[in-house]
Amino acid sequence: MKVTQESTAKNYLDKLAEGQRDLVVAKEQELKNIDKVYEAKKSNERLVGEMELLDIQDRNQAQIAEKLQQKEERLGAIKTNFVENQTKLEKEKANLITAHQEKISDLNTVYDYKYQDSFDEANLKAQKINTDTSVLIKDLQLKSDATIEGIDFESKLRADAKTRENTQGLKQQEVNHGIQQKTAKSNYERKMAMAVSEHENKLSDQNHRLLVERKEREKFHNLEMLNKETHHKELLKQEDQSFKQKYDTIVKTHQDILDRVTNRFNNQVNSIVKDQMLYKSNITDKAKDDFYKVSSLNPTVKEGLKDYEVSIQVPVHEKENIRLTAQGRDVTLALTRKFTDEVKEENGEINRSRRSEVFTKKFKTSEILNSKDISQSYNEGVLTFKIAKL
Structure with missing residues (x-):
């Protein structure tokens, strides 16, 4: 195994x-x-x-x-x-x-x-x-x-x-x-x-x-x-x-x-x-x-009195591709990439290709989370999400 x-x-x-x-x-x-x-x-x-x-x-x-x-x-x-x-x-x-x-x-x-x-x-x-x-x-x-x-x-x-x-x-x-x-x-x-x-x-x-x-x-x-x-x-x-x-x-x-x-x-x-x-x-x-x-998601989770703080290191061009959702005690962190290539050959023909990548990370918390109270910030290569507790 x-x-x-x-x-x-x-x-x-x-x-x-x-x-x-x-x-x-x-x-x-x-x-x-x-x-x-x-x-x-x-x-x-x-x-x-x-x-x-x-x-x-x-x-x-x-x-x-x-x-x-x-x-x-x-x-x-x-x-x-x-x-x-x-x-x-x-x-x-x-x-x-x-x-x-x-x-x-x-x-x-x-x-x-x-x-x-x-x-x-x-x-x-x-x-x-x-x-x-x-x-x-x-x-x-x-x-x-x-x-x-x-x-x-x-x-x-x-x-x-x-x-x-x-x-x-x-x-x-x-x-x-x-x-x-x-x-x-x-x-x-x-x-x-x-x-x-x-x-x-x-x-x-x-x-x-x-x-x-x-x-x-x-x-x-x-x-x-x-x-x-x-x-x-x-x-x-x-x-x-x-x-x-x-x-x-x-x-x-x-x-x-x-x-x-x-x-x-x-x-x-x-x-x-x-x-x-x-x-x-x-x-x-x-x-x-x-x-x-970025080939894997390795977030850092810190629990506070009123919220959870989830931090992950990502380059600035990837920060808009990361989403965080919360439901009950389940937290899902997802990174989605889309690639589009266009190559024009000598005879005038154009070759286009599209592909996408999705990385996800799921984990649980000890307390129930408020899915409607989520904020995020980015500072010096670190993307931070704050999830309020119920």
């Missing part, structure tokens, strides 16, 4: 040892799985950081392309305005030339009319002088004929003398008329020359004023275009400097963010590694410590 009990106990201990070995293997597998999860998480964090960096770079490139497009649009608008202003100036120049030519044509027409009027007036005066002279000559001839017919020979002599005198007077009048005609013609030519000279002077002055005005406008336009070009270059320079400053600021900000993310990621990785190493060390240490391998 004794041999059977020892054999049963030995088998029980072997099973417990095997269970502990299985537990150690499961914990080691769990540590490996945790390492795999950690590596996967580290790879995912690195991938997320790289994607964020690429996203930041894409946004920066998009902002740069947008700024360049805006500058090109503004430059195109300025060029369009320049072409429009140049076209307006060409049109204004053509209009001025046309107006100037029209004014010259009008002045030529006016002076032609004046010249024709003066010429017509001079012809009329000359014709009037010729008519008056002819009428006077005819009158004189009629008078001479009448005088010749009315007098005798003596009178004829005097008439001849008078005729000669009249002839000389007529010649003198003809000479005077020629002189007057030459004088009138000379005056007309002089007036025409003066009018032509005055017209040419006016045309020259007007051409000079138009040329000066045109040069002034061209000078003003060139100065304005130079100012616009200088202003445009200054704006482009300021925009370029502002863009460079903004770009440097954005790059610095993103670099700071990236450094902070990298530092935080490294700190998290180091913290996870440290925690995992500490957890692994604790698991390894606990696996070697018999205190954390």
